[in-house]
Amino acid sequence: MAKTATLTYGNQKIELPIIEGSEGELGIDITELRAKTGLITLDPAFGNTGACRSAITYIDGDKGILRYRGIPIEQLAENSTFIETAWLLIFGELPQRDQLRRFSQRLTVNAHLHEDFKHHFQGFPVNAPPMAMLSAMIGTLACFHTNLLHVEDAAVLEETAARIISKVRTIAAYSYRQSSGLPFIYPDPKLRYVANFLHMMFSMPYDQYVVDPDIEHALNMILILHADHEQNCSTSTVRVVGSSQANLFASASAGVSALWGPLHGGANVAVLEQLEQIHHGGLTPQQVIAKAKDKNDPFRLMGFGHRVYKNFDPRARILKTSADKVLAKLGVKDPLLDIAMKLEELALKDSYFVERKLYPNVDFYSGIIMKAIGIPVNMFTVMFAIGRMPGWIANWKEQFDDKTSRIARPRQIYTGPKLRDYLPMDKRN
Numbered sequence: 320m321a322k323t324a325t326l327t328y329g330n331q332k333i334e335l336p337i338i339e340g341s342e343g344e345l346g347i348d349i350t351e352l353r354a355k356t357g358l359i360t361l362d363p364a365f366g367n368t369g370a371c372r373s374a375i376t377y378i379d380g381d382k383g384i385l386r387y388r389g390i391p392i393e394q395l396a397e398n399s400t401f402i403e404t405a406w407l408l409i410f411g412e413l414p415q416r417d418q419l420r421r422f423s424q425r426l427t428v429n430a431h432l433h434e435d436f437k438h439h440f441q442g443f444p445v446n447a448p449p450m451a452m453l454s455a456m457i458g459t460l461a462c463f464h465t466n467l468l469h470v471e472d473a474a475v476l477e478e479t480a481a482r483i484i485s486k487v488r489t490i491a492a493y494s495y496r497q498s499s500g501l502p503f504i505y506p507d508p509k510l511r512y513v514a515n516f517l518h519m520m521f522s523m524p525y526d527q528y529v530v531d532p533d534i535e536h537a538l539n540m541i542l543i544l545h546a547d548h549e550q551n552c553s554t555s556t557v558r559v560v561g562s563s564q565a566n567l568f569a570s571a572s573a574g575v576s577a578l579w580g581p582l583h584g585g586a587n588v589a590v591l592e593q594l595e596q597i598h599h600g601g602l603t604p605q606q607v608i609a610k611a612k613d614k615n616d617p618f619r620l621m622g623f624g625h626r627v628y629k630n631f632d633p634r635a636r637i638l639k640t641s642a643d644k645v646l647a648k649l650g651v652k653d654p655l656l657d658i659a660m661k662l663e664e665l666a667l668k669d670s671y672f673v674e675r676k677l678y679p680n681v682d683f684y685s686g687i688i689m690k691a692i693g694i695p696v697n698m699f700t701v702m703f704a705i706g707r708m709p710g711w712i713a714n715w716k717e718q719f720d721d722k723t724s725r726i727a728r729p730r731q732i733y734t735g736p737k738l739r740d741y742l743p744m745d746k747r748n
């Protein structure tokens with residue numbers, strides 16, 4: 320395979336190096352293009368742009384492969400815990416026993432929020448969207464941990480990561496309690512990560528929520544499946560913010576904001592709302608598919624399609640199986656699951672979806688499981704954010720450790736007016 324690509328422009332011929340990744344992915348290195356030719360590349364939405372080299376997550380969208388640090392997502396979903404996976408993503412290897420114990424202890428001691436911090440929740444109106452609160456509160460954490468704003472060494476990074484991963488779960492639960500007018504429930508140091516979250520979500524001061532191990536397992540798996548997905552919209556946001564040397568709290572808070580949108584993490588809410596509308600609105604799955612295909616209708620089948628996967632999203636496969644198990648365990652008969660399965664069946668044999676390679680993505684089944692567990696719909700994207708936090712931190716750290724990294728600063732092709740004069744008000748019409 321040639322080691323360079325040749326670009327011809329006018330009478331100029333430029334050799335551009337070819338970069339090869341560890342799985343044979345190829346890219347043209349254009350870092351010197353502008354200096355040599357005056358040209359930039361134009362790639363709106365970055366569909367063809369590699370913004371970094373990364374050793375964290377590997378996706379083969381055509382084959383439906385997802386691996387964290389080389390390990391298949393299926394193996395992690397079956398055997399790992401969210402905290403072990405978080406360590407793997409951030410530090411590159413599965414933790415040794417003493418590393419995992421130390422990290423887990425750090426998470427436990429950092430689960431609580433400063434008492435002054437809690438007052439901030441009261442400033443939000445009841446019914447405030449939990450994603451708005453989450454983003455604001457993660458930024459606010461920076462005010463309470465000013466000693467962690469400069470990551471000087473690996474120990475500080477580990478401490479900061481532990482605090483954010485632990486506290487994001489407490490903030491998420493408190494956001495829900497605040498938006499529901501319920502009292503805050505303090506974290507319980509005897510409980511593991513996911514069980515502690517369920518406790519803070521659902522216990523009452525007079526009634527301890529009993530965590531079912533199967534539910535804990537399912538939620539743990541959902542978090543693992545969401546933990547990283549290479550250079551997606553929110554992770555790229557975290558990297559862009561971090562590239563200005565903004566601290567991890569500020570960068571993670573920006574990641575939450577990017578995740579909120581319905582084309583990204585917000586899709587898990589949109590899927591549930593869409594399934595509810597179909598259920599209550601009398602539309603048949605066949606009519607919904609027809610609507611999604613109609614080019615005069617902006618409607619999209621939420622939970623379908625992906626920028627990278629042109630095959631089954633491997634996370635959707637795992638979640639579909641888990642949805643069956645969780646619903647059976649809880650004895651829930653949810654008509655939304657039947658509608659989802661029918662939509663999937665119809666879409667997978669419809670030429671519109673087949674030709675465009677539109678398959679169910681991670682958001683298609685996750686909401687059904689979370690709904691069965693009792694997590695309210697407006698918290699679904701917050702759950703995604705808790706899950707994605709290790710991926711954001713891993714990417715922030717990777718960029719931080721790369722001493723060649725520079726501030727992210729894309730260019731543009733200007734299409735506005737050419738030079739013209741300022742007009743006083745009475746000369747404008």
Ligand code: CMC
Nearest residue numbers: 582583584586611619620621622623624625626675680681
């Ligand atoms: N329903 C109907 N048509 C679709 C859908 C869909 N869900 N997704 C894509 N298409 C069509 C689209 O209209 C276009 O058709 P044409 O070529 O005739 O113009 C073609 O498929 C390619 O779509 P695109 O918008 O160019 O693809 P994209 O890579 O820019 O967008 C996407 C990817 C995920 C935003 C999009 O598939 C979508 O809007 N899906 C629904 C929202 C969703 O489920 N998002 C969650 C993504 S996975 C989790 C995450 O990233 O957070």
